[in-house]
Amino acid sequence: MDKKVLLVYPEFPITYWSFKYSLEFIGKRSVFPPLGLLTVAAMLPQNWKIDFIDMNIDTFDPEIIPHYDMVFLSAMLIQQESFNYVASLCKNYGVPVVAGGPYPTSLWKNIHNVDHFVLNEAEVTLPQFLHDLECGIPHHVYTSSEKPPLDKTPIPRFDIINLKPYSSVPLQFSRGCPFNCEFCDIISLFGRIPRTKSPQQFCAELDAVYATGFRESIFIVDDNFIGNKAKVKELLKAIIDWQIDHSYPFSFQTEASVNLAHDKELMQLMYKAGFDMVFLGIETPVKESLEHAGKFQNTKENLLENVKTIQQNGMEVSAGFIVGFDDDPDNVFDLQIDFIQASGIPMAMVGILDALPQTRLYNRLLLEGRLLTESDGNNTHKLAPNFISKMPVKKLIDGYIKLLSTIYSPKQYFERCLTLIKRVPDERMVYRQFTFKELKALVKSLMKQGLSSYGYYYFKFLFKTLQLRPKLFSEAIALAIKGYHLFKITDMLVQEYHKSSRDISQYETYEQFVAVPVNESTTGSLNIDNLQ
Template identity: 40%
Template sequence: MRALLLHPEFRSASFWNYRETCGLLDARYPAAPLGLCTVAALLPRDWELRLVDRNVEPLDDATLAWADLVLIGAMLPQQRDCLDLIQRARALGKRVVVGGPDPTSSPHLYGEAHHLVLGEGEVTLPAFLADLARGEAKQVYQDGAKADMSRSPVPRFDLLRLDLYNHVGIQFCRGCPFNCEFCDIIELYGRRPRAKTPEQMLQELQTLHDLGYRGHVDLVDDNFIGNKKLVKELLPKLKTWLEERSWPFEFTTEASINLADDPVLMEMMRDVGFFAIFVGIESPDEKTLTAMQKRQNTRRPIIESIQKIYAHGMFVNAGFIIGFDSEQGSVSRGIIDCIEDAAIPASMVGLLYALPNTQLTRRLTAEGRLHENHDIQPDGESDQCTAGINFVPRRPRANILGDYLKVVETVYAPDKYFARVLRAGKWLDSRHRRYKPSLARQLKELRGFARLAGKMSARKATRWLFWKTLLQALVSNPGSIRYTVSLMALYLHFGSFSQFVSTKIRQAIDSEQRSPSRVASAA
């Protein structure tokens, strides 16, 4: 069997799609497609496989014609391209199999696929393959069972061109113990974190090492510290493995803010090379956090918690959301002050989006407030930064958009952004950094810095700020300079993206003022 695995394009102009920054180091896209690499490892060993990532390479008809079977995995932002790929493959007479988070949450949108293999691949894919071998494959395979992560295979990283990506992801655990109303992770993967064994993780890293990969590895877990006990079992073994190989990797991940409560865990993460953490803050308002069922963020001071993480050598990127029912009046000033006081350079501020198959979506449906076709991605360039509020909000939509506009235009003004980069760099404890880039990597980063300096110097808005921040960072905390420069490089994307968002939101506000949306009653 010749199987073609397709990773659809992320068509959205997105906060996460920082292609221009990746280009400084000759990469084409931020992250490699881990999900499809895992699916590939579950397929029969005697199959011939090819993987095409539409974010870094084109797909020609000759490649499609080669395949006996086309397998496509998709997340919500990939929905449009996934649907197009299904039609394109079918037009050439190919059997199409589709799975992934979005088909699992909205299977009704993917009816043109011959087979839907939903849920966790380790659970449902073997049943499909067994039926396929007998010539009895069904249209839908769906099982709510959760995979035993200790039996998940090493992903087929060999199918990738690793040099095309800014970083490569691996997964330690699935699931999150918390119960946020807007989150679909707990719906897809459950609230009991399930983890791979330390030995599995080291085998995956060894596979990357043997393929010649070095550098940034992202632990893609939605909450890396969902089970702290398991993490503390992994990290000492990881440290020994890294020491024996002269520290070939450095790490990032996503974690809940209660990480700041555990100095031992933060030290352990710092000691194996974690340099950045994404934290979902969502809102600085305690009532709003309680209403969205994110009470874990109310049990500790947010600013103090972020500073503790910086003090353990890890930058913080953070997420904020505007549009919750519990918001009283304007919320922009509170979010701006939180971002500024915590010195969080990369702040993903988005509009609330009711994801398919969440507690929020079910509540809005019961209240008659969810928009028709709420789970269909709009045409054009958009993500939750411009396509949120797919429901009738409690307060006037124009007011929500106005708040959002103020936050985006304030925090991504060049002077504000570079000032936060400098303050974060000063706070960062960089004394324990073990990862040392290879000579080849150092030369690539030096070339990337030259490109960055040229781009920043060519722009009037950033020229003085870039060089001023660089010199002050060298004086105040020279050990943090590599990461300070990386954060400045992200502004190549954030600067233009924030302008794109501002334009879209202003258009939406104008449209709203001409034809105001009906506001749901407080009842």
């Protein structure tokens, strides 16, 4: 059965994570292409004609919808507004919608205008849907708790997309995480036993990216890259050989747990493979909050020393932080500021605790009668938790804004950047290329940032880098450009904070303000029957 199908990736809102204002310096439009949809494309019948639109890159003209037999959508929670918009357009045109990914998997009961939900892991549920479609009896929902081996996962269809507008290409080595953090939905989505691809399979995916002509960074999107250290070490040795054979065309970044700092061999293999950044889930320096959240792995560590050790082994550390835990003390905001400044972590992504669907936190708060709304997946920009917090909410939001305003003041940010520059070694396997594109970015940075209100701190940082670590000057420019985005987003959030403070005053209680449904997807969704 021949089909002409359109794969659509919904738009992300502008957040700290989008780096929209930094990407403009280097002529990019988005950080990552959608790995999930490109993998789904590889699983569709070969006789189907496949077109692809990433709404973060391409202009989406609704009038093309009737030209397709079916539209496939995939999204994370934070993309739900754009997802719902596209689904409603397809409904109006009478074109069936097939949907999967984290947002539909978590909240499919609340989503309208979707004809077929293909949920959980596509290696299991997509073949079932395709079989039933061929037989003329496709069902509304396909779901499975099976955790398939990743040797079933095909090479993503990088050939159907132009990678030039992206700053990095995502690849996946493993799924699942051995830890059991209360607020995290990864274990409900992918399980606690990490499943991995073979080194040969992963290197074949590197070959596919290389064949497109892309020569920048690869982000390994595993939620904990080192969940199975023995398998990771095998992979890293294969990546090193691949990099040598191809003259090191890629740098690598990934996410890991803080116990990476205890394994010198692992860090050195990552360094030799070309890893230059790792994202850690630090969350908070408050031990009681970590314990209550089930993040016991962080309570056994000297977190500042672990960060420093990883940096000294050649990798920048970025990290996630959370405020709003039940056990957070009143001075948690000052504790977070002090920790972040001492850590030398330039990109500290701080958010208010968010109760995601299918997490232990969500279920506990629902049973305690404290859940207010479903999550929109944007814990850095929604200036309120989606539950009744133990800390008075005004104190929580005021403290959160103070925290962000402090760590993303140019003075504090560039101080952390300099701490990082001093710690990482001069020598690295993959240096940032200085091409005409980078020259244009430098000139734009000098004009926009050097002549800005924070020009003194900007030039002080660059001159110090030239004095202390001249080989890392390109890295310093990149950090400065990322700062441009972070400063701008912080200013926007502060403005939103003042506006929301006025809006809250219209309601008798904060709970009434938060519980106002933003769209239909949140209405009537909070009840005990939804416990997963």
